[in-house]
Amino acid sequence: MQQSYQLCCPCHFGLELTLCFEISKIGGTDIAAQDGRVLFRGNDLTIAKANLCLSTAERILVQLGQFPAYNFEDLFQGVRALPLEQWIGVNDAFPVKGHALSSQLHSIPDCQSIIKKSIVERLSSVYHVHWFQETGAVHLIRFSIRKNIVTIYLDTSGIGLHKRGYRKNANAAPIKETLAAGIVDLARVNSQSIVCDPFCGSGTLLIEAAWKAMRMAPGLNRRFQAELWEQIPQGVWREAREEAVSNIRHDGDFTAFGFDIDPKAIALTEENCRKAGVKPRIHIQQQDIGDFQPPEGAITICNPPYGERMLDIQHAQSIYRIMGEVFPADKNHPCHIITPDADFELHFGKAAHKKRKLYNGMLQCCLMSYFRDIQR
Template identity: 50%
Template sequence: MRDRMRFCVPCLFGVEGLVAQELREMELEEVQAENGRVLFSGGWEAMVRANLNSRFGERVLLLLGEFPARSFEELFQGVKALPWEELLGREDQFPVTGSSLSSQLHSVPDCQAIVKKAIVERLKAKYRLSWFPETGSLHRVRFRILKDQVSVMVDTSGEGLHKRGYRAQSNEAPIKETLAASLCQLSRLRSDGHLIDPFCGSGTLLVEGALLALRIAPGLQRSFTAQAWENVPQSLWRQERDRARAQERRETGFSAQGFDIDPAAVELTLENARKAGVEEYISASVRDIRAFSQEGRYGCVICNPPYGERLLDVRQAQQLYQSMGSLFRPQRGWSFGIITPDPEFEALFGRKADKRRKLYNGMIQCQYYQYFRGEEKGRDAAPTAPR
């Protein structure tokens, strides 16, 4: 492949700015944020670095090409024109998946077949073979057709980047690791801060907060599809893992506390903290939210309180929000972040948020309500992000 390529990082709507900023901090080039994705340029080294270090992105895709297509013939010719032989060997696997939105070519199965056929025809001409066994390394091809504009990509990550490797199990309503990390960043969690989650569940917010505060790369404990690609040197993976470990800062004074009414959730939190290698920074215990108290001069509360879809569950959730409003008191040095899909949250909580942001928890549209103004002179008490 070429020394300089274009890559794409799909992400949750609402966190594109966070992804763009983290890619720039990785010293990656030509970073460009778009709706639902962020682009950057570089060689294989840049791809490896993004996979290992991205906290907020969903995966890293090699962007092979983009072109307009309003007919199957245009789609076929556009895909066939791409340099597939530079990436795919004679035996490599190349399954095709994709999506289409607001486009003339709206049948995804038909588009999949056309894309597959175009790749095969290109490889037939280059390798002078009539068929391909596809028993080698995996190169999952993804296409996106949006308003008749085709993007053709190859997945370098494999499992989504939210799969950090520490959460084999979770409670019934887990928050995605990438979203949890985003909430910690939006709350400007300090590297020496004190993080509290009074509804800790499986501990995802606490673990992601620790990884962020301690500068531990989230991808160190997992593997990636591109590790098996012949044209990506293994030395790059070793080099970038060493680079990531050298940036860790474990002596920061950071601590995190989790509480939950379910003893099994508390045990799961502690187990996941151990698997992530941050157990010494995280404590968890059984406690009802009504026993919450603001102890100490500083605290950063981030939580994903339970909510339900049945009427009774909704009523219980709303009563919970009212309790939180009386327990989470404005105080200098303390900040509170609550993510919920309930549009009546502020009225139930009893105060308008100092800041709110639309985010998605899976397919559920939510708001992230942030409270950080203390009683003293109404000044912003939100701590700064780790450096």
């Protein structure tokens, strides 16, 4: 029987349940949502599928151990007791990164160096060498210390999973791909949907919507750190990729429309859609929000300008008022708008039918959803 590991995916606050559902679809077990992350169990194949297929996970971590630590000795001994040689070979590199919160151990550089020394001591006793060249595959060790509990993880993803490979260039305020994927899921986009984004920027929401509709695994155009590890057989990655490719659907009628006032954003969206392989499904046009008319049955998804300085905020709010005039925001024209403005509904002129708290980076936002018949 294949070995089962405790796995952990950090995610945007508010997307935990979406991620739980995604994990259940790739065969993860013992799934448990916590604030900003989901824990689950799985084997080598689950690690490969998770990296390839989970659209709302930030990265896939193997949890190596967890223990209390109130001082450096506790930290050193706790790390030294972990079977690190199961993962880290004699030539492998093992950089250490992490964070601490509400704990006696709070100096990150000191914790980093204690953990590094402890790993060296553990591996020295196993490999009988005292100097590690670290010229092999990178096995990034991540630590988290919260309320004096240390958790040690191994990062299987490398570059964050939001990097899909289609958005090398972005406009000034792009939404993160993983958050966009979560919004698309909450908006219930499927293979037959018509989707509009009247503020498409670099096209992220449109591309994530198209990929979901076509069941395109978001990691198919990139590589992951653990693909270089001897500990996960190459055949496992091959199997996961072949399955992901065979799941892609080209038969649905999914279509999307992207608009933006800025011609540079239009060019960027076109380029990114081409790179993402969804250009034939997406129609892009320069247009001011005042001229927006959603097709019947289309789902509108957007992150309009936020505005950070006072003048920008007033401009953003005038845009919300125009949106209120041009978005029917009813059963036949559902719309989902992410905004940090607590008074959004006031400017838009309609109370949301559902509000979900979501974080765009450190910024607390709300996804305002409108999908019911107008109340008379």
